[in-house]
Each structure stands twice: as C-alpha cells, then as structure tokens.
Amino acid sequence: MKHGTSTNIKHIMKIPGLVQNAAGRWVPLKVNGKTQVPFQGIGKFMPDGKKHGVNIPTCANYPSDGNKQVSTLKEALIKAGLKDGITISTHHHFRNGDLLSNQIFDIAKELNVKDLVWFPSASFPCHEHLIQYLEDGTIHHIEGSMNGPLGRFASEGKMKGTGVLRSHGGRYQAIQDGEVQIDIAVIGAACTDPFGNANGLNGSSATGLLGFALADSQFADKVIIVTDNMVPFPCLPWQIQGNFVDYTVEIEKLGDPEKIISGTTRITKSPDRLYMAELTAKFCEAAGIIKEGFSFQSGAGGTSLAVGEYFKEIMKKKGIKARFARGGSNKYLVSMLQEGLIDYLLDGQTFDLEGVRSMSENPNHVWTSPFTSYNYHSKGNFAGMVDVVILGATEIDINFNANVVTHSDGYLLHGIGGWQNCLFSKTVILPVPLFRDRIPVIVDEVTTLCGPGELIDVVVTERGIAINPQRQDLIEAVKGSGLPLKTIGELKEIAEKICGKPEKALFEDQIIAIIKWVDGTILDTVKKVKEKING
C-alpha cells in the first residue's frame, strides 16, 4: 500500500521543544544539538540539499606502492585522528560474534579519549562491554540499533546523549546526505589486501558481504580496514574498494564464527507459528501473488523461514519459479536457488555458512547493499520492486501501524534493520502471534511507531487474517478463498478476551532515542521507562 496520504500535519507547539508530526507523534526539533525535521507523511519530504562531499584526497599523500598496512589497530586509530568528540562507525556483519568494536573503545579509553559518538550499523549483546564507556564518558551516545543490554541501558535513561535509530536504508541515506559525518570508519573484513580492497567471503571470519560498510567507505573522512586474513593485492571480489581506504591492519581474530551465525535462522517448530506461516503462504497463493516471475523477501525469523518453505511447496506444485528473492540469505533460500526455483538471490546479509558458500560460488547469488536495496534518497531502490515481503513486529495497532523496536513494557530491545525499507514492497504481510507471554500483540496504539499503517497490508495471526481496508484489491482477490478473514479490531478483541486488556507502559518525559523514517525525518521517540514503585 504505497499511495495513501498521511494524517494532517499539525505543527502546533503544545509540548515545549516538541512538535506533532504527520503521524500525530510528538517529536523534538533538536536532537544531540542537531536540527531535525519531523515526519511529513510517506513520500512527502522533499530533500533540497546536496549529497555529502568528502574532502578530495590525492594519491600524492598515499604510498605509491599501494601498501597502507600499519602494525596495530591502535596505530591506525591514532593516525586516523582519534580524538574527543568524533564519530566512529562499525558494522554488524559479525553480529553477536563481533570481536572488533569493543577493542576500538578499549583503545579510546586507554588513550583517555572522551565523548565519542558510536555509529554502528547495529549493536548486539556482545557489546554489553561498552556500557562502562557509556558510563564513564568515553562514549557519549550510540546512533544505531541497540539490541538487548544496550537498549535496556538507554531505556533506563542512563545514556548521556539521545540514541538515533535508523533502518539500514536510513543509515545509508543519513551518511550520503551528510546528516551523520563519520570521522573514522572501522571496517572488519574477512579478507583484505594491503591497499584496502576487501570482502567478507574468504577467511575464517567470513560473513558473506560487507554491504553495511559501503556508505562508510564512500563518505567517511578516514577509513580503516581490519582483517585477520591479509592477502596480496588484488583481494577479489572487492566489495569495499581500496581507493576509499586510508589504513589496513591485520589482527589475530575478528569474529567468533559460531556467533556470527544468527541463532534465529532456524525454521520454527511451534505449531501455532507453523500454522501462521502456512496461512501466510495460502493467502499469497489465493491473492495471486505467487505466480511465474514473482519476487519475494522474507526475514530470518523462524516464522518467516517457514513461510519460505511453504512458498517452495506451492511453487513446485504450480511448476513456477521466482525471478528473484531478496535476503537475508540462508540455507533454505540457497536450496531454492540451487533447485532453480529462484533465478537470482539478491542478498543483503548472509545469515549462515551455506549463504557464504553460495555467494562465493554462484554468480546468481548476488551481494547487494543498503544503497541498491534500501536507500530512499536515491533514484529508486530495489525494495519497491519486490512483490511480497514477510516481516515481523513486536506490536501492531488497529490502524495497522507497527512497532519493531520496543516491547509492550516500553523497553528498547531491537533495531529496525531493513524493516522500514521493506514496507515499500508491493504487498507487506506481518505474520504475528496474537499474544506473546500473555501480552497481546494487536493493540489500540503501538508503543513506538516504526511503520505507518498505510504501508502495511496484511496481518496474519494464528486466529485469522486482517487485510488493511485500503487494500480493497486484496480483499476482492481472496473472497471465497475460505481463509479465516477478520478485521484488525476483531483480532484485537480475541486477544483481549484471552489475555485481558494490556497495561500501557509508563514513561517519563526524557526522550532516550528517536526513530527516524527512511527519509531522515523523525517518526517517533522512545522515552525513559518509568520505574515501577514496589518493583
């Protein structure tokens, strides 16, 4: 659903320093000292600036033989100008097995550097180590998703600055547009040459691709590549181009391969979730979405993976194939590619070793980037070309608005990932359980708005399917299909009948993080969770 207009903009100041945006949410006009634009509606904000122009370098200042290798990460950071108040970026290709990011801030601490902005493409529980540096002032704040402990820390109001959460595409947009200026990008790569050509394919810390670091390599002032597998020039393929790189470093170990592989990439065994997955696939079949040459994307969660398997069955039965699938790749998608059920696998993030292997060997398993797939400040991107995308949510409200970052208790525990970007595909389906731990998922109003309801087409639960009334075409298409259709309100009532009306999370006024929309405007805020009296 791409063409609806948003609710009216009411820029009337009611809360000091805040303004109500087009989604009706009160958002600040200044965050971490920078002026902000409130969300103006889908496709309404028209950027009028220029892309960020980095300083023009010259080969005269780089080694003529191309060897940019220095001995230690510390040396590289010092040469790159590590000092108080700068912005340092890292990337989450190693996911919870990242051994690099913590080292950077250990070095900063050792050198008594303060007030850094950490700009990761995502952070994980393994970065809990950094809480000490958020406490002692080494790190001022995090711009990027805060999965788990760091999110909890922020939600308790303990981070000095305000967190800024962006989608993968929004991160590219922010860098490209100069909204975030990276002083030093530190890119961990499974393989590099001394010149800085790098990839994530070859070596013991292989992660598949390095797409999340692409913008950083292009737009950061200084770029450091860190590897545990230095090879002679040329390192191929060069997913990151050495011509953007200032220094290269070899360290002993970049990542813990076992933890690089995401724990979520197994098909669910829960009967309820399998049923939701089956319903989702049946819905797509009934709606005529699964047809020769179609395209799809489904996430790495257990339910999404199961949807893919049901798609596979339907495609085999019908004797059709997909033109492309977008991933998060994993062994399931790889098998579909190998069996010829998919012409091309356009991969943004490799979730298992089968994905890494396939990407190395199969030219139809293609590495993409947030630039090609998700950047909204581009001349189009891939997201809109996908026929159907299957995503998750922590909450969905009766206006189809969805939340992916906070839980119903108000804690910020997840990042946005590519979720917002994927909402631009032709049909967006969210299979969600009606409740989790006896807390309803379908609610009156989402705690945090991450995706406006006008972009969300279908909600599938174990008790029925709700289609956004804006998608009359879909409602027509599945008429008489025998699918258990409900309104979103009916789904909410069923949940509340079982679990009771959920308590609303209580917040203090302090804004601990903001949620950016894909165009750099502020969609919503996350506030400090109110401590419960008597625990």
Added chain:
Amino acid sequence: MKHGTSTNIKHIMKIPGLVQNAAGRWVPLKVNGKTQVPFQGIGKFMPDGKKHGVNIPTCANYPSDGNKQVSTLKEALIKAGLKDGITISTHHHFRNGDLLSNQIFDIAKELNVKDLVWFPSASFPCHEHLIQYLEDGTIHHIEGSMNGPLGRFASEGKMKGTGVLRSHGGRYQAIQDGEVQIDIAVIGAACTDPFGNANGLNGSSATGLLGFALADSQFADKVIIVTDNMVPFPCLPWQIQGNFVDYTVEIEKLGDPEKIISGTTRITKSPDRLYMAELTAKFCEAAGIIKEGFSFQSGAGGTSLAVGEYFKEIMKKKGIKARFARGGSNKYLVSMLQEGLIDYLLDGQTFDLEGVRSMSENPNHVWTSPFTSYNYHSKGNFAGMVDVVILGATEIDINFNANVVTHSDGYLLHGIGGWQNCLFSKTVILPVPLFRDRIPVIVDEVTTLCGPGELIDVVVTERGIAINPQRQDLIEAVKGSGLPLKTIGELKEIAEKICGKPEKALFEDQIIAIIKWVDGTILDTVKKVKEKING
C-alpha cells in the same frame, strides 16, 4: 621514476593571460570561462575542496515499481532537461562503431538546442558527423580526446570553445571534483533492465565493461541508459547501478560490432617493431623486472602486444607467473590468463570479443574502472602498483618528456587515454621507432607535453635503448647485459643523421585545446596550426 622534483615554478606573466607552469610551459589561467590551475609539478598540487555533491534525489520522485523506461531517446533527453548550454557526456566503449553519440546531437539540432558542451570519454572518426554541429553552434566545444577528423578540425582553429584533453583518470577526477558538472549523461549499454542496472557484457553490442561511464553515473545530474537489449530486472552484473539512473531507453542498434573491435589489436608484423618489442622484453628480463608475482601493463598497439608475447616466452622459460596484468584486454592476455601465467587480469577496456567472453566467464578476469585504476584524487590507485608498463608516444624529447596527442606537424590527432595515469607505475618503458615517415620521434623538445620526463624511465628504439639518468638503479641492473644502451641524445643524433633535423611545426597564438595533468592542473596547450603559404 616517481620521486624527482619538477623544474622551478616561474609564475611571471610574460604573455598576456598566460602563466608559465612548473614544466616551463605557458598556459592560460582561464579556459572556456573557467579558472584554471597551472601544473605545479608531480604530486605538488594539493586539492583543498570537497568532492562534488549531486542533488539529493528521493524515491518519491521515481516509479515505485522501478520501471524507468521511456519510448525514445528524444523523449528521454527532453525529460532529462535538454536545453541550451548544458553539458552532455557519452562514452567510447563502442569506439569507432558508436551509433549513439551522433543521434544525441541530431536530436539536439532537431530541437534547435545550441551551445552544448560535449564531454565524451573519447571521440573517434565515426563522430566526424558532428563537425556540422560544431560549425552551426549546436555544439560549443568538446571536452575529451579528439581522434582523427575532429582533432584536425580543432587544430585548424574552427571550434568555438577550447578543447580540454584529459586522461581516463583525469576525467574521473574532473567529474568527482566538480570541475566538470555533467547535466545529462547518456550511457550506451549492451544490456540493461528497465530500472537502469546495466552492463556491457550481454547482447549484440557487447563491449565488455562500462567503466568509462562510472563517474558519469555517480555524479551527473541526470542519467540515461540506452540499450538494444532490455532484459527483465535484475540485469547482472550491474556494472552501472540503476539507483543512479533516471531513464532507460531501448533503441534498435547501439553499435557496429565489427567497428567496436579496435583495429590496433593485432601483433605487429614489422621486423623493426618486433625487434623493439624483443629488446623491451629483454631489457625487463635483464633488469630483474620479470620475476615471480610481478605485474605488467601493455597497451593495445601492435608493438605493445608483441612485448606481451615476448614476456610470455620469458615467463614460460623461467617457470614463473605474474600476480596480475592490467589491460586493455585482448586475446593474447586472455590466453595468458587461461594458461595460468597471470593470476588476475584487471581490465579497464576490452579490445576484442575474446576479452568480452573471458570477462563474462572467468572470475579472475575482473572489470575495473578509471576510479579504481587511475583516479589521482583518490586514496591511492592501481597504477602505482604495476611493476612495468609499456606505452607508446608520438614524440619524446631529450629530457624524456613525451607527447601522445599531436604529431610533429602540430595536428591534434590522438587522445591521452590512460597514458598519463600509467606513468605512475614503477617502471615506464616507451618502445618507439626512431622515426616515422622519415620524421624523427626523438626530438629536442616535444611539440606538446603530455608526460613529464621525470616519470619516463626507458626509451627503446630499433637502434638502442636509452635509460633516464634518474634511474641509476636500472642502469646498474642492466650493466653487462649486452643490451644496446645509448643516451637519449645519441638516439636523437642517429635519427637526425638519417632523416635530417626535423622542421618545427608552426603555430598561431590561438589555443585550441589544453592538456590537463592527472590532478586537474594545466600541463600544456595545443595551438592552431599555421597554414603553410603555398602549401
């Protein structure tokens, strides 16, 4: 030879509007209304600006389904804003078989558009058609090499504006730095999808790669992809990324495949030139350059190709292989890659169909671009990593300065290509005949300075080899090798003994073109050729 300093800068105004640059050449401070920087010596000019920031686009203004196809080239040009005085770029992947560039200006003429700047990556005799538009004011001037008839036209002082000649790397630099701002880039591609992902590999107008159009795609205001082979999304590999593209068009025929293949890509049969090639290879062997893991680049000319064949013999004899070769690829280099004599072929321009086939099929035959290989305003580039490069020249003087654009009669008949960029490799060898048509090639002073002598290490002729005295290491290395070593002065004397002292070309004051150095400064000028009385 990379570390010498240039002659003193003498910025004393002696000729009105001109200034003497660090190479002693008088150059203008303004060209086509734009302020210029005179050459300051190798590696001396320090850029202090920012890379060109293009207008930030938004997906909101592009079709959500990714289909950017319009019906005709004319429609695309009008939609892209074709109007008086703008800069339009094209590319020479089709070389003398280009059927696209002329059509663009036919359309401009039809629409009565005036004063265009044509910014090709190179022009060829097939573009003689455009002389009428240079005459009638449709095109104001050409920024780019003018091979053959267009160069002659310019040399006769008939072009309204001043030509600006740049190397391939210099063209990337100029675009990146905002020195040239392209309003509309028209990129001919053998294969594209409606979104604009494009390559030169698949289709009847296959040219191998599209590297010369990379900068244009990234930095032009509007980008049009023209193809004769539109395929469904995704067109892979995407050498040009659709996210940069505004419009796509399908026309009947892009290029004449027979003329796409360069006529120069056959090994010379001339005994003199074969001897020069053999001497060049023997020199490299004696100097210890041909060793395990070395790298080389040789041009597409008949003599250069022969050098490659001699290299092959030596490598086989020694049982060694090269880490990489840089091309201009052709069937000879491809056979070396296939035989395992080269690990990687880093290709910037595919000169024959064997090259196109190999690039499609062999992952070790890699497409590169002027950005990776040649851009001097980068954090290093590939050129400096090449152990030895074999190039041509129209003239070389006794200070090892060389000319590649004008003939001794003063006519501008060739482009610079990657020649200037390659001068940064570790050893630069120019095999040239002592004379052509009884006109000596080794002269007192080159007609046009394209490459400063401090970057040129060895001149090989059929009568002997001259080593630049700055390269004492090379002189030492080949001592006792039995090679026919001479001074450059001795070579000049031999030529003059045979042909007589050459007449100097006579020029008028009018500057018809400037020669840019790789850093955007002006190295030299080309003047209007004086008409011979009674001639």
